[in-house]
Amino acid sequence: MLRHPDPAPSPRHLEQPVSTTATRVIVTGEKRRRALANKRRPENLSRPTQRSRARKETLAGYGFLVPWLLGFFGLTIIPMGYSLYLSFTRYNIFTPPRWIGLDNYIRLFTNDPQFIQSAQITLIYVFVGTPITLIAALLVAMLLNYRDKGAGFFRSAFYAPSLIGGSVSVAIVWRAMFGSEGPVDSSLAALGIDLGGWIGNPSLVLPAMIILSIWQFGATMVIFLAGLKQVPKELYEAAEMDGAGAWHRFRAVTLPMLSPVIFFNLLLGLIGAFQVFASAYIISNGSGGPAGMTNFVTIYLYKRGFTDGQMGYAAAIAWILLIVVAIIAFILFRTQRSWVHYAGDNR
Numbered sequence: 001m002l003r004h005p006d007p008a009p010s011p012r013h014l015e016q017p018v019s020t021t022a023t024r025v026i027v028t029g030e031k032r033r034r035a036l037a038n039k040r041r042p043e044n045l046s047r048p049t050q051r052s053r054a055r056k057e058t059l060a061g062y063g064f065l066v067p068w069l070l071g072f073f074g075l076t077i078i079p080m081g082y083s084l085y086l087s088f089t090r091y092n093i094f095t096p097p098r099w100i101g102l103d104n105y106i107r108l109f110t111n112d113p114q115f116i117q118s119a120q121i122t123l124i125y126v127f128v129g130t131p132i133t134l135i136a137a138l139l140v141a142m143l144l145n146y147r148d149k150g151a152g153f154f155r156s157a158f159y160a161p162s163l164i165g166g167s168v169s170v171a172i173v174w175r176a177m178f179g180s181e182g183p184v185d186s187s188l189a190a191l192g193i194d195l196g197g198w199i200g201n202p203s204l205v206l207p208a209m210i211i212l213s214i215w216q217f218g219a220t221m222v223i224f225l226a227g228l229k230q231v232p233k234e235l236y237e238a239a240e241m242d243g244a245g246a247w248h249r250f251r252a253v254t255l256p257m258l259s260p261v262i263f264f265n266l267l268l269g270l271i272g273a274f275q276v277f278a279s280a281y282i283i284s285n286g287s288g289g290p291a292g293m294t295n296f297v298t299i300y301l302y303k304r305g306f307t308d309g310q311m312g313y314a315a316a317i318a319w320i321l322l323i324v325v326a327i328i329a330f331i332l333f334r335t336q337r338s339w340v341h342y343a344g345d346n347r
Helices: 020-040 047-086 103-110 113-145 151-164 168-178 183-190 205-215 218-229 233-241 246-274 278-283 297-307 311-338
Strands: none
Touching (some): 047 311, 113 151, 113 297, 151 168, 151 218, 168 183, 168 205, 205 278, 278 297
């Protein structure tokens, strides 16, 4: 007897009923995942909340800047502005400033030969001492770069004078060394060169000051040494394979690769040389002698302001010095594109 096959189950029969509890679990789990995703995405915060958080972060940043801003405005900007005002006045500390316009500046360049002499001496000191200091620092740095044994000791030995070179004690020792009957003068006299002391000789006291500045090349030398460590050795090997000698490798590899470091040291060296004061004041006993050969602009400024009481005139000298330094820095920055080579520069 033939049996008819059972009818195929309809799709409705295949659907399994889902309980209310399971549905609640699924929905609740989906909401929890969405809530966690919203917490992980700060961009989903409301706009007022974002503004409040940004405002708090800004206020915190300004709070940390407050000590620096107080020092910057209270110890730099406001005193500079007041000194600029005083440079247009006649002021002797004991009486109120009296406005005189450009008289102080006109007097500097037309009726003050001592200022002209001090400016000339300062320029000689800066533009002779700074290049020699850079050359000496670079030579010593190159020697230490090729020496491994004892390099740490020699680095420390050459760096130490830069830490104490500007101190009063070193200036006193320097004055004793280069004075009459000092070690330097006695040694030269033993060789038949009787100079009678450097400090009291108008033609030798400025070279003694320049030697003192050169002796303090330690910090510059350390910066040069760090720059030399960054020059790839492959460049020297490639130049040597091409037949380049030591001088050509120095001129074609070392100098271009060190040009940013040279620019940095040159800029800081020039600015620092214009500010020479303590050593010159100690060596000359504050007089700027002999014959005004240590009467640098800073010494002359100090004497006019604190010895003669001409604070307005001293402020004008200070602003002239600042303008000269700014002009030199501007020239260096404008001309650096022609001789300073940076990494990744296609020039």
